[in-house]
Amino acid sequence: RKEVEQDPGPFNVPEGATVAFNCTYSNSASQSFFWYRQDCRKEPKLLMSVYSSGNEDGRFTAQLNRASQYISLLIRDSKLSDSATYLCVVTVNNAGNMLTFGGGTRLMVKP
Amino acid sequence: NAGVMQNPRHLVRRRGQEARLRCSPMKGHSHVYWYRQLPEEGLKFMVYLQKENIIDESGMPKERFSAEFPKEGPSILRIQQVVRGDSAAYFCASSVQRGLEQFFGPGTRLTVL
Numbered sequence: 001r002k003e004v005e006q007d008p009g010p011f012n013v014p015e016g017a018t019v020a021f022n023c024t025y026s027n028s029a030s031q032s033f034f035w036y037r038q039d040c041r042k043e044p045k046l047l048m049s050v051y052s053s054g055n056e057d058g059r060f061t062a063q064l065n066r067a068s069q070y071i072s073l074l075i076r077d078s079k080l081s082d083s084a085t086y087l088c089v090v091t092v093n094n095a096g097n098m099l100t101f102g103g104g105t106r107l108m109v110k111p
Numbered sequence: 112n113a114g115v116m117q118n119p120r121h122l123v124r125r126r127g128q129e130a131r132l133r134c135s136p137m138k139g140h141s142h143v144y145w146y147r148q149l150p151e152e153g154l155k156f157m158v159y160l161q162k163e164n165i166i167d168e169s170g171m172p173k174e175r176f177s178a179e180f181p182k183e184g185p186s187i188l189r190i191q192q193v194v195r196g197d198s199a200a201y202f203c204a205s206s207v208q209r210g211l212e213q214f215f216g217p218g219t220r221l222t223v224l
Binding site for chain 2: 004032041042043044045046087091097098099100101102103104
């Protein structure tokens with residue numbers, strides 16, 4: 001079983017749509033949670049951190065359910081520029097604090 | 112404040128040659144991480160270094176791969192006797208402290224012929 005699992009998609013949605021991505025992680029010792037965005041052939045960029053209380057940044061809302069080991073990202077009012085791969089990322093509080101990435105979910109927003 | 116810099120951006124090697132990938136962290140950052148992204152796959156952690164020290168190399172292949180982060184100069188990821196399966200994008204990230212946000216460089220795309 002992969003440490004971080006995501007539906008690879010692609011999710012094809014029209015502009016203005018609301019789209020939700022889900023992610024599950026296997027290590028119950030995971031401490032920190034993030035969503036990153038990666039454009040084609042570019043580096044990953046931090047979209048937002050995810051907190052147990054849930055958090056919102058403009059059109060983006062992230063939720064964490066520790067009991068179910070489940071993370072979600074909701075994008076409202078999709079824009080063409082939201083087209084990218086969204087990476088679910090967790091860390092375990094060990095000496096390395098390395099990021100463990102899911103395989104990514106590809107989003108394509110169409111006019 | 113320049114971001115994380117990596118060079119070269121593209122590197123072509125023949126099987127059996129050596130590849131040297133360089134990463135200069137953001138100014139003030141002393142923590143460097145290397146990740147590899149194989150075609151159509153997610154990023155996988157390779158190694159975590161601080162100045163002159165390897166902190167965690169649990170993601171490094173046992174042979175042919177090495178990394179260093181000297182007191183002066185960039186971090187280097189070295190791959191000896193490259194094989195076709197080494198073809199991938201290699202990303203470096205840096206952070207100011209362990210556990211804080213990691214900022215990624217643009218990556219080096221290695222192609223082994």
